[in-house]
Amino acid sequence: MAKQNTVFKDAFNRCLTTLAETSALPSEPELGQALGVSRTTVRAILTRCEELGLIAWDKRRKTVLRAPDPADYFPTEETDSLAERIERSFMRRILAGGAEPGMQINELELAREIGAGTTSVREFLIRFSRFGLIEKRPNSHWVLKGFTREFALELTEVREMFELRSAARFVGLPEDDPAWEELRKIEAVHREVLADIDRRYKEFSELDEGFHLLVHKSSSNRFIIDFYDVIAIVFHYHYQWNKANARERNARALEEHLAYIAALQSRDLQQVEQACRLHLKSARETLLQSLP
Known part of the structure; x- marks a missing residue:
C-alpha cells in the first residue's frame, strides 16, 4: 500500500x-x-x-x-520512490561519517532508519557495490572503500565519454521531441536561480542532476542511463562535502550549463562538444577539490 x-x-x-x-x-x-x-x-x-x-x-x-x-x-519526501529514500538515507549516513574509508554500514540499521525491508536496502547496496565504492562483509555489514582520487578520475573519464556521446545524440533529436521542451524549462530555472544566486545557490546540485540526466537519457542506451545513477550520486553529494566557495562555484557552473544548453539548441556539434568538455573539466576539478 x-x-x-x-x-x-x-x-x-x-x-x-x-x-x-x-x-x-x-x-x-x-x-x-x-x-x-x-x-x-x-x-x-x-x-x-x-x-x-x-x-x-x-x-x-x-x-x-x-x-x-x-x-x-x-x-x-512523501512522493519520493523507495529507491530515492534509500539512496538519500545511505548518502546522509556516509556524509555524517565523513565518508571515511573503512566506515561500517549495517543494512539492518539502514532498513530500520528508512522504514523499508532489508531486501530493498540490500538490492540498493549490491547495485552500488558494482562500482567498488562499498564492499560486502559477513552478517549484513558493508564497508565503505572511500571516494579516492583514483576512483574520482576513473569516474570522470567514463562520464566524459558517455556524456559527449549523449550530447551528440541530443542534437539529432527531432524538433517535436519532448526533451527540447524539458530543456527549455531547465534553462528557465537556471536563469531564475542565477538571478537570485545569493539565496538560491544551494539549489544547484539538484538542477545539475536533472540537466545531466536529461542529456544522458537522449542516448537511449540502457548502460549509459543505468551508469548515470552512480555519477549523479557522487556528483550530487560532493557539493555537500566541500562548502568552501559554494556560491561562486555554483554560479560559474550555472553559467557553463547555460552555454551548454545554448550549444545544444544551436544543434552545432562542434559548439556542443566544446561547451560539454569545458563544463565537465570544471566538474572534475570541483570533485577532486572536494575529496576528504
Missing part, C-alpha cells in the same frame, strides 16, 4: 502542474495515460481535487475553479 500511496501522491502533484496550465482537464483515460496511472488512481486524484475546491467535477466535465497553491501539493 505504501508504494501505491507514493504513486498516487506523485501523480497528484503532476496533475496539479497540468491543472495550473488549463481551464478544463481531459477525459479520465487521457489523464491516466498522461500521468501513467490506472483509472482508479485517476478517480482518487479527481476526488481530492474536488475536495480541495480545485475543480468542479460533473461526470465528463472537469472545470478548473482555481489555480493550485503550494499548500495543495504533497511534500516531496
Whole structure:
C-alpha cells in the first residue's frame, strides 16, 4: 500500500502542474495515460481535487475553479520512490561519517532508519557495490572503500565519454521531441536561480542532476542511463562535502550549463562538444577539490 500511496501522491502533484496550465482537464483515460496511472488512481486524484475546491467535477466535465497553491501539493519526501529514500538515507549516513574509508554500514540499521525491508536496502547496496565504492562483509555489514582520487578520475573519464556521446545524440533529436521542451524549462530555472544566486545557490546540485540526466537519457542506451545513477550520486553529494566557495562555484557552473544548453539548441556539434568538455573539466576539478 505504501508504494501505491507514493504513486498516487506523485501523480497528484503532476496533475496539479497540468491543472495550473488549463481551464478544463481531459477525459479520465487521457489523464491516466498522461500521468501513467490506472483509472482508479485517476478517480482518487479527481476526488481530492474536488475536495480541495480545485475543480468542479460533473461526470465528463472537469472545470478548473482555481489555480493550485503550494499548500495543495504533497511534500516531496512523501512522493519520493523507495529507491530515492534509500539512496538519500545511505548518502546522509556516509556524509555524517565523513565518508571515511573503512566506515561500517549495517543494512539492518539502514532498513530500520528508512522504514523499508532489508531486501530493498540490500538490492540498493549490491547495485552500488558494482562500482567498488562499498564492499560486502559477513552478517549484513558493508564497508565503505572511500571516494579516492583514483576512483574520482576513473569516474570522470567514463562520464566524459558517455556524456559527449549523449550530447551528440541530443542534437539529432527531432524538433517535436519532448526533451527540447524539458530543456527549455531547465534553462528557465537556471536563469531564475542565477538571478537570485545569493539565496538560491544551494539549489544547484539538484538542477545539475536533472540537466545531466536529461542529456544522458537522449542516448537511449540502457548502460549509459543505468551508469548515470552512480555519477549523479557522487556528483550530487560532493557539493555537500566541500562548502568552501559554494556560491561562486555554483554560479560559474550555472553559467557553463547555460552555454551548454545554448550549444545544444544551436544543434552545432562542434559548439556542443566544446561547451560539454569545458563544463565537465570544471566538474572534475570541483570533485577532486572536494575529496576528504
